[in-house]
Amino acid sequence: MDLLELTVAQAAAAIRSGELDRAEYLDAYRRAAADDPLNAFLTAEGDDPTNASDGGGELAGIPIAVKDIFCTEGIATTAGSRILEGYVPPYTSTAVRRLREAGALVHGKTNMDEFAMGSSNENSAYGAVLNPWDTSRVPGGSSGGSAAAVAGRLAPAAIGTDTGGSIRQPASLCGLVGLKPTYGAISRYGMIAFASSLDQCGPLTRDVTDAALLLRAMEGRDPCDSTSVGLEPGVEAPSREDLSGLSFGVPRELASEAEGIEPGVREVFERTLSRIEELGGEVSETELPHAPHGISAYYVLAPAEASANLARYDGVRFGMRAGDAEDLTAMYESTRAEGFGAEVKRRIMLGTYALSSGYYEAYYGRAQRVRTKIAEDFSRAFERFDFVVAPTSPSVAFELGSRTDDPLAMYMSDYCTVPMSLAGIPAISIPAGLARPDSSNGATGPELPVGFQIAGPAFSEAGLLDAAFALERAIGFEARPGGEGP
Amino acid sequence: MIRPVIDRDQVLHVARLARLRLDDSELERMASELSGILDHVERISALDLEGTPPTSHVIELENVLRPDEPRPSWPRDDVLAGAPDPASGAFRVPSPQA
Numbered sequence: 001m002d003l004l005e006l007t008v009a010q011a012a013a014a015i016r017s018g019e020l021d022r023a024e025y026l027d028a029y030r031r032a033a034a035d036d037p038l039n040a041f042l043t044a045e046g047d048d049p050t051n052a053s054d055g056g057g058e059l060a061g062i063p064i065a066v067k068d069i070f071c072t073e074g075i076a077t078t079a080g081s082r083i084l085e086g087y088v089p090p091y092t093s094t095a096v097r098r099l100r101e102a103g104a105l106v107h108g109k110t111n112m113d114e115f116a117m118g119s120s121n122e123n124s125a126y127g128a129v130l131n132p133w134d135t136s137r138v139p140g141g142s143s144g145g146s147a148a149a150v151a152g153r154l155a156p157a158a159i160g161t162d163t164g165g166s167i168r169q170p171a172s173l174c175g176l177v178g179l180k181p182t183y184g185a186i187s188r189y190g191m192i193a194f195a196s197s198l199d200q201c202g203p204l205t206r207d208v209t210d211a212a213l214l215l216r217a218m219e220g221r222d223p224c225d226s227t228s229v230g231l232e233p234g235v236e237a238p239s240r241e242d243l244s245g246l247s248f249g250v251p252r253e254l255a256s257e258a259e260g261i262e263p264g265v266r267e268v269f270e271r272t273l274s275r276i277e278e279l280g281g282e283v284s285e286t287e288l289p290h291a292p293h294g295i296s297a298y299y300v301l302a303p304a305e306a307s308a309n310l311a312r313y314d315g316v317r318f319g320m321r322a323g324d325a326e327d328l329t330a331m332y333e334s335t336r337a338e339g340f341g342a343e344v345k346r347r348i349m350l351g352t353y354a355l356s357s358g359y360y361e362a363y364y365g366r367a368q369r370v371r372t373k374i375a376e377d378f379s380r381a382f383e384r385f386d387f388v389v390a391p392t393s394p395s396v397a398f399e400l401g402s403r404t405d406d407p408l409a410m411y412m413s414d415y416c417t418v419p420m421s422l423a424g425i426p427a428i429s430i431p432a433g434l435a436r437p438d439s440s441n442g443a444t445g446p447e448l449p450v451g452f453q454i455a456g457p458a459f460s461e462a463g464l465l466d467a468a469f470a471l472e473r474a475i476g477f478e479a480r481p482g483g484e485g486p
Numbered sequence: 487m488i489r490p491v492i493d494r495d496q497v498l499h500v501a502r503l504a505r506l507r508l509d510d511s512e513l514e515r516m517a518s519e520l521s522g523i524l525d526h527v528e529r530i531s532a533l534d535l536e537g538t539p540p541t542s543h544v545i546e547l548e549n550v551l552r553p554d555e556p557r558p559s560w561p562r563d564d565v566l567a568g569a570p571d572p573a574s575g576a577f578r579v580p581s582p583q584a
Contacts, residue, residue, distance in 0.1 A: 087568055088568065090560055090564040090567065090568070091560070183545055184545050197543070223552060226547075227543070227547065293529065293533065296526060296529055299523060299526075299527060300527055307504060311505075315570060316569070316577050316579055317565075317568070317569055317577055319568070321571065325580055327580055327581060327582060327583065328580050328582040329505070329582070330580075331579065331580050332505040334507055336504075336505055337508070345506055346520070349500055349501065349506070349516055349520060350520060352500050352503050353496075353500045356500060356503060362531070365540060366533075367527075368540030368541050368542075369535040369538045369540050370530050370535065375541065375544065407523060408522055408523055408526055422541075422544075424544025424545055458544075
């Protein structure tokens, strides 16, 4: 039995039945994570298994990699930023606490774009993460360390956060399942805030069943987050075998009419639509007329919220302080100048500008109205269809450094994921096949994973996971980074 | 060539509001990058949004309340442990009028 190839569900069952020695399993992952050839971990420190809750929890003995945006009492938490270097939180986030209550162990803290702002993980203050499928390429972002760790067999599963695509896009680029739940499904307590009206925690896993297991452990209302509502009636292990009776809308704005979708991605997408039909699902074109404005609205709203949320990093209560400032304002300004990286500064500037006197209505006010339009577009589509499907990422994993000089090109990586975030609805990316990078710019290289995105109405996670499960089985994606499938 | 939606002086003003010190090269680059992004963002000014309310929250929630019961706060020492310059049970900062 290759321990590192087991899914969470398989390992947990084997541990429960006594077939698998939990110490041996944990040790295999501890060694893999300590080695970390992908720079996926910022802290390899994990939970001491002797302290773990030893009940019959569903995740008993499973080490789970945690994005370094979740506060963990006694374990350094940086959000990928210099400004929080050395910060050790006095409390633990609800998502992590719930995983532990189900028997899981924190398996280190994973690298990420600083404060979750990025689509390539190149904005980390602690170095880029490498994609295990091709180490000259990015793993996606902002949950890039979590994705690389799971795909690279350094962790069996991970959690991340998704504000505009930060779980789904890295899952797509690394050949994993990534789920962004409905806004409010999982508590945000202890999750370092980027854009509070959009941020949502979710799992990155090897398959859909594992995503359901992690979601089941983490979801629920939390008195510490008044926007959390949980999922009723909970989450069951998905079991659906076909898609008969289900309808799938393909919004032309995110598919046939979308610019910048690589031919290889388009081909895998079309092939997956045929699979849905083979499984008895109905596929037809629909429209989300305002979806093309998602990026514009998002890059006003998210930076606006970020500029307010990141005001707390001022060198007073936690994190670093720049030395020798002559007065208080100078101390704030130099601490933030030294502590924040270029992308975080750019977004703070953008958000502060959008909220400043004279521009508020033109930018923030209008963007909030566009957000309503996008949510209305989805509601209309869901009157007719059970699900809406689209590519997850317009491209396969791109080369390190290829988009770092062009912020707008980087932002377009989120084109197909941002609309769902703005509408607050759940969306999952599952691996649907492999494609070569777009060769029009001379790029060559191995075939890389392509994700397929399915979105459903708010709180439709049970049905969404079921549909994804049936499709996953039909696709039978078995490729592995660095080699052929079994 | 992208028209400068935001110029160097405006960047300087916004940086002061955001308590960010930017050096000369950062100011130049920021003016050009923000102009590029804002130019894209301004496409939403062409949309008809008359009568569309702004989104305040994506899921329907109303008056989430809890009982107003006293409970212990975190120990002061735990909170001060993460501060760069704790002193006498408080956060010490440089004088505002030094």
